Amino acid sequence: MEVLLSSGKRNTRKRIVVVIASLFFGILLFWTLFSNMLIGLTLPRVVTEAPTPGSLDVNFQGTSSLRPVLEVELFNHSGEKPTEILAREGDVVQKGQLLVRYDRTAKEQQLELEQNALQKLKLGSKQLQDDYKLAARGEDVAAIEAARNALESLKLDLSAQEKRIQMLQTELTDRTELRAPFAGRVTSVLAIENIPSNGADIRLLDTERGMQFDIRIPADMAAEWMEGDAIKVRTLGKESRLVEGRITKMEADSGNESNMPEESAAMNIPASEERQAAKEMVQVQIRITDKSLRAGNRVQVELTQSAGGDTLILSRKAVHQDRNGFYVFAVQSRPGPLGNQFYVSKNYVTVIGEDDQSTAIAQEFWLEETEIIVESSEPLEDGQRVRY
Amino acid sequence: MIFARNLSRLMLLLLTGLVAAAMMLPILLTVTNSLMTEGELSFNYSLLGVVTEASAQAKFVNLKLIPDWVTLSQYAKLLDSTPKFLQMFWNSIKLVVPIVAGQTAVATLAAYAFARLRFKGRDVLFMVYLITMVLPFQVTLVPNYLMIERLGLMNTSGAVILPGVFGVFGIFMIRQFMASLPFVYTEAARMDGAGHGRIFWEIILPLTKPGLAALVILLFVDYWNMVEQPLIFLKEEFDYPLSLYLAYIQESERGVVFAASVLYMTPMVLLFLYAESYLVEGIEHSGIKG
Numbered sequence: 001m002e003v004l005l006s007s008g009k010r011n012t013r014k015r016i017v018v019v020i021a022s023l024f025f026g027i028l029l030f031w032t033l034f035s036n037m038l039i040g041l042t043l044p045r046v047v048t049e050a051p052t053p054g055s056l057d058v059n060f061q062g063t064s065s066l067r068p069v070l071e072v073e074l075f076n077h078s079g080e081k082p083t084e085i086l087a088r089e090g091d092v093v094q095k096g097q098l099l100v101r102y103d104r105t106a107k108e109q110q111l112e113l114e115q116n117a118l119q120k121l122k123l124g125s126k127q128l129q130d131d132y133k134l135a136a137r138g139e140d141v142a143a144i145e146a147a148r149n150a151l152e153s154l155k156l157d158l159s160a161q162e163k164r165i166q167m168l169q170t171e172l173t174d175r176t177e178l179r180a181p182f183a184g185r186v187t188s189v190l191a192i193e194n195i196p197s198n199g200a201d202i203r204l205l206d207t208e209r210g211m212q213f214d215i216r217i218p219a220d221m222a223a224e225w226m227e228g229d230a231i232k233v234r235t236l237g238k239e240s241r242l243v244e245g246r247i248t249k250m251e252a253d254s255g256n257e258s259n260m261p262e263e264s265a266a267m268n269i270p271a272s273e274e275r276q277a278a279k280e281m282v283q284v285q286i287r288i289t290d291k292s293l294r295a296g297n298r299v300q301v302e303l304t305q306s307a308g309g310d311t312l313i314l315s316r317k318a319v320h321q322d323r324n325g326f327y328v329f330a331v332q333s334r335p336g337p338l339g340n341q342f343y344v345s346k347n348y349v350t351v352i353g354e355d356d357q358s359t360a361i362a363q364e365f366w367l368e369e370t371e372i373i374v375e376s377s378e379p380l381e382d383g384q385r386v387r388y
Numbered sequence: 389m390i391f392a393r394n395l396s397r398l399m400l401l402l403l404t405g406l407v408a409a410a411m412m413l414p415i416l417l418t419v420t421n422s423l424m425t426e427g428e429l430s431f432n433y434s435l436l437g438v439v440t441e442a443s444a445q446a447k448f449v450n451l452k453l454i455p456d457w458v459t460l461s462q463y464a465k466l467l468d469s470t471p472k473f474l475q476m477f478w479n480s481i482k483l484v485v486p487i488v489a490g491q492t493a494v495a496t497l498a499a500y501a502f503a504r505l506r507f508k509g510r511d512v513l514f515m516v517y518l519i520t521m522v523l524p525f526q527v528t529l530v531p532n533y534l535m536i537e538r539l540g541l542m543n544t545s546g547a548v549i550l551p552g553v554f555g556v557f558g559i560f561m562i563r564q565f566m567a568s569l570p571f572v573y574t575e576a577a578r579m580d581g582a583g584h585g586r587i588f589w590e591i592i593l594p595l596t597k598p599g600l601a602a603l604v605i606l607l608f609v610d611y612w613n614m615v616e617q618p619l620i621f622l623k624e625e626f627d628y629p630l631s632l633y634l635a636y637i638q639e640s641e642r643g644v645v646f647a648a649s650v651l652y653m654t655p656m657v658l659l660f661l662y663a664e665s666y667l668v669e670g671i672e673h674s675g676i677k678g
Contacts, residue, residue, distance in 0.1 A: 010665055017662040024654055031467045032474045039471065335626055 043387040044378040046344075048331055048371035051312035056360035058353030060303040062215045063236065068295050069209040069287060071187060073200030078102050078175035081196040089189050092207070092291075093180040099202050100178035100191050107176060111168040118161045125154050182206055187295065210289035213299055216253055221303050222282035226250070231286060236298040243293070249285035310363035311352050318374045319351060319359045326351045328361070329373040329380050331388065344373065346382035415653070417451060422462055422646035424455040429642040462643035466651070472626075473633060473648060480629035483545060483618070484611045487552035488604055495558025495603065496596065500588050502559065503566035504574065514563070521556040525616055536621055547621035552611055558603050565599030566592060601666030609656050 076082070080102040087099040132147040178191075184206045191201035225231065225247055233245040286301070293299075318328050325348050332345040350362035371388075373380065380386070421429060432450040466473055501507075502514050520528070532551055541547040569592065577587050618628050630652055637645050660667065 014662055017658055021655075021658045021662070024658065028467075028474060028477060028651075032478060035468060035471055035474065038468070335624075 040387045043385055044376050044380060046329075046331065046373045046377070046380070046386045046388045047375040048388055049315060049318065049374050050369060050371055051314040051361070053311070053363065054313045054360075055306055055311060056313055056353055056355065056358055058221075058305045058360070059355055060217060060221055060305070061300060062217060062303075063298055063300045064213040064215045066211040066213050066288070066293055066295055066297045066299055068187075068205045069212050070206035071295075072181070072204055072206070074099065074178055074181070074202040074204055075199070076100070076102060076178060076191070076197055076201050078107070078171070079196065080104075080106065080176065081194050082191045082201065083193065085189060085191055085193055087180075087186045087189055087202055089186055091186045093184060093186060093204070095180055095183045097180045098177055099180055099186070099204075102176045102178070104172060104176045107168065107172045111165060111172060114161065114165045114168055118158070118165060121154065121158050121161055125151075125158065128154050178202060180204060183208060185291075205295070207291050208289075210287055210291075211293050211295065211297075212248065212285055212287040214283060214285050215301055216281040216283055217301070217303060219252075219280035219282050221305050222250065222284060224305070225284070231301065233286060233288060234300045234302060235293065236300055243288055243290045243299075245286040245288040245299075247284055248287045249283075251283050253281040253283045305353060311360040312363050313358050313360055314372050315374050316354055316357055316359045318372045319349065319354070319361070324348065326361075329376075329382075331371040331373060331386065342386050342388060344380045344382060344384045344386055416453060418646050418649045418653075420453050420455060422643070422650045423458045423460070424452075424643065424646075425457055425459050425461065426641075426643045428452075428456050429646075433642055462647035463651075465641075466644050466647045470644065472636065473630070473651075475626060476628055476630040476633045477651070479627060480612060480631065483548050483552075483614075483629050484608060486545075486549045487555075487611050488607045490549065490553030491555050491558045491607055492600060492603055494553055495555075495562045496593065496600065497588075498559040499562035499566050500584075500592060502563045504587075504592065505584075517556050517559060521560055529616075529620065533620065542621060543623045543627070545627070548614070548617045551617070555607075557610075558607060561603050561606070562596060562599055565596055569595050598666045598669035601663040602669070602671050605659055605663055605667050608659055612656055 082100050083103050084101040085099075086101065087093060087097075093099065128147070128151045132144075132151050135143040135147040138144070178201060181204070184204045186202060187205045188203035189201070190199065190203065191197055227247050227250055229247050231245050231247055232242050234240060234242055288299070314328070319326055320328070327346055327348045330345045330347050332343045333340050334343060335341075352360040352362055354360065373386075373388075376386065421432075424432075432452055502510060536542055536547045536551075539546075539550075541550060573591050573595070574587050577591050582590070612629075613631050614629070615631050618632060622628060633648060633652070634645065637648065
C-alpha cells in the first residue's frame, strides 16, 4: 500500500515537472520565435537597391548672360549742344557714319573773326614791304634792319594766324560731328538735341568682335576642351537655337563664390539635396560672333559626358556626402542569435558622375549583389541594426 | 538511552539541515536576486566592480534574500533585449541532447558487451577505457583537436558532439549497473532460446532503466556545464552554448546575471526532479557517485 502511495506521489510530481518543463520550454520557444520580430519592429526600416553595372551619361547645363566683347562710349569733345541726332538705338552703323551733329555757330563765328584778323595782317604786310624797299634805297643800316625785322615779325604772325584758322577749320569739321569709329551697333543714345552734354553721347558696340559670356563647368568635363575650340551654345528665349561659340579663355576657378551673379550652373542637383557639388570647377569664357545676339541675352551650354568603364549605377538618393567624401550605406547581413541580422555599413565610394536620378560610382572592390540603402525611416549610423 | 538517541538524531538533523541550508543558499540567493530591480542589486553589490564613493565606504556585500520590490524586469530584459541568450540556450540544447542520447546509446551497447559477453582481452580493454576516463580533458585535448581537424569538423557542432557521444563515463557506469544485475534472467532467456539482441532489448535494457536515467541526468549536467570544448572547437560566438553566456554579461547587468543563472539551471533542476528516484536507484546499483 505504501509503495502504491509512494508511486502515486511520484507520478503526480512527474506530471507537475512535465507541465513546468513544457511551460518553460514553451515560453523560451515563443520568445525565440517572436522576440526577433518584436525587436525588429523597433528598428529603422530601410529600402535598398542593388547597384547595377553600366555607364551613365552625365549632363551639365549652365546658363549665363551675354555681354559685349567691346563696347565704347563716344563723347562730345566740343562741348557744343547736339543739333541733330542721326543715330537711333539698335542702328547698325558703318565705320565713319555720322551719328550726331553739333552746333557749329560758335566755331564758325570764331573762324570768321580769325579770318578777318588774317586779312588785316595781310594788309599790314603790304605797308611793311613798301617801308622796307624805301629803307633799302637809303644808307641807314639801322633803318633797313628795323624795316626788315618788322616785315619778318609780320610774316610769323601771318603764319600763326593761318595755322589758327586751319585748326579752327579742322575743329569745325571734326568736333561738330560724331562719327562711328568702327562698324557696329548703337546700343544706347544718350545725347539729347539742343541740350549740351557732359558725358557720353552714344554707346556703340563692336559687332565684329561679337558677344561673350563666362561660365563655370566641372573640371573633369572641361578637360575635354581647350582654348580655341568651338562649342555649341543654345540661345534661350522665344526663338531658341544653337549657335557656335568659341572658347577664348579657360582658367581654374579660384573659389566657389562667383563674381558673376547671373551665371548659374547645375549638375541637375535638386535644391533639396544637402549635398554640395564640391567639385573642382573651371571658369570658361566663350565668345559668340552671331550678330543677331544682344547683350543680356540668356544662353545655355549643355555638355554630356559618359561615365563609363567599371562603374556601378545606383540611385542618387543612396549617395551621401560628409567631410571625408562620398559614401553609401550598405546592408551587411550577419548571422545573429535568432537568424540573420542586418546592419548598416558605411562605405566611402568614388563618384564618377551623376545626373538627377542616378549616380555612377567606381566599381573598385564593390560587390554587385550588395544591397545599398536608398531610404530609411530614421537617420542611420554606421553599425546600426536595421530591418528591411 | 532513548533521550541520548533522540539527541543524537536531533544533532544529526541540525547538522544536515545546516549543510543543506549552506548548499541551498547560493541557489536561493540567485532566485531571489533575479527578482530584484537593477537599482537594488547595484546597491547590494556596490562593493563589487567599479569603485564608487558608495562602494568605497561599504565593507561587505549585502546578501539580501528578500527583494524590496519583486519584479520580473530582469527576465523581460534578458528575453527581450538579449536574443543571444535564447540563441545560446538552444545551442546548448542542440549540443547536449545529441551527446546525451548518443552516449547513452553507445554506452548501453558497449556496457552490455563488457558486462555480459565473454571475449579475449575484455578486461584489459575495459581497463584502457578506465584509464582514458581518469585522464583530465586537458591531457587529451591535443589529440582530440588534431582528430577533429582531420575529420573536418572544426567549428561545427560535430566537433563537440562526436567526442561527447563516445565518452567513457557512460560505458563505465552502465557496465557497473549491468554487472550488478543477476545473471539468472539472462540464463533463463538463453535457455528459452533468446539471442543477444533479444536478451539486451527485452531483459537487460528494461532492468537498466534506473541506471540509464541516472546516466542521462549526470551526462546532461556534465555537458550542460561544459566550457572548454566549445571554447576550443567552436570559433563563432553564435555557436557557443549557454555555459559561456555569463562571460559576456557586463557589470551593469547584474540583474540579468541572476535571471540568466536561474534560467540556466532550470532544465537541470527539472530533469533532476523528474528522474530523482531513478538517479538514486541508478547510483545505488552502479556504485558511482555523480
